[in-house]
Amino acid sequence: MRILTVSGLFLAFCSIGLLTMAISTDYWYETDARNHRDRCKKYASKRNDPGYIYISNQNLPLRMRSKAAGASQPEPGALLRESPHPEPVTESRCSRHYNSTTTGLWRKCHREGFDLENEDLIFKGLLQRCTPVRYYYFSANIPRNLPVNITKTIRQDEWHALHLQRMTAGFIGMAVAIILFGWMVGALGCWKHNELMQYVAGLLFLMGGTCCIISLCTCVAGINFELSRYPRYLYSLPEDISHGYxxxxFSAWGGLGLTLLAGFLCTLAPSLHSPQISSSAHKPRQENGMV
Structure with a gap:
């Protein structure tokens, strides 16, 4: 019983360290835009090559209808659909500027050594390495000059993403607090040889693991929601940008596993305790008034 209890407390202590390290670092979600930036630079350099003629998409000739179709002027939408030279996909994707970033619960930072232009701006003090993650509604995140219905959709999505961020930070903070309190109860119960306190410590570890599961699942749901927001051309990432956790x-997931294992060991330990048989002599029982 003591071996299981001490092992559970040791695993809980390690899980607190892993969760604390995960909360205090900014490597929850990473993006790598080096391939995308190199591809856009190569595409832009082709326009400056000698002999390369660039024709704007707005000045492309439109396919005219045949005389048999009548002298009526075609609709503008139909003319755009009949354009033989649509806008290149690479040009539309390169119109936005993507950076290689790391995102945590509290900050979003530029990855060091991934973009020389940003590194130069950061060295000169014109660009901040890290910006804080806002846990309140900020209307400046909404792009301007958009239709009313798209603006309303973006505003609703901003509130939904904000709730997911708050749940992620709140539940993982609750998990660390509950696990720490359970560790104190378990250590005191191990010192006092109190089986009830050891059992309660195991239940607290399992409760903290449940809060940690909710936090991590909410974090994954928030990242997937950000990538699938509408309109897609503003929030989705191009295919040549690698991204992942x-x-x-992974440190937070490791802390979750250790917490659940510690809860299992601490709740199992009191059941292995065998009651001690008292060796004291029984008092004689009186029978018929005689001892």
């Missing part, structure tokens, strides 16, 4: 996320 960082080591802070």
């Amino acid at each position: 960082g080591w802070s996320m």
Whole structure:
């Protein structure tokens, strides 16, 4: 019983360290835009090559209808659909500026050494390395000059994404607090040889693991929601930008696993305790008034 209890407390202590490291670092979600930036630079350099003639899409000739169709002027939408030279996909994707970033619960930072232009601006003090993550509604995040219905949709999505961020930070903070309190109860119960306190510590570890599960699942749902927001050309990432979870996320998942294992060991330990048989002599029982 003591071996299981001490092992559970040790695993809970390690899980607190992993969760604290995950909360304090900014490597939950990472993006790498180097391939995208190199591709856009190569595409832009082609326009400056000698002999390359660039024709704007707005000045392209439109396909005219045949005389048999009548002398009526065609609709503008139909003329645009009949344009033989649509706008290149690479040009539309390169119109936005993507950076290689790392995102945590509190900050969003530029990755060091991934973009020489940004590194120069950061060195000169014209660009900040990290910007804080806002946990309040900020209307400046909404792009201007958009239709009313799209603006309303973006505003609703901003509130939804904000709620997911708050749930992620709140539940993982609750998980660390509950696990820390359970560790204190378990250590005191191990010192006092109190089985009830050890059992309560195990339940607290399981409760903290549940809060940690909710936080991590909410974080994953928030990232997927950000990538699928409408309109797609503003919030989705191009295919040549690699993105994924960082080591802070895996540290949090490791802390979750250790917490659940610690809760299982601490709740199992009191059941292995065998009651001690008292060796004291029983008092004689009186029978018929005689001892």
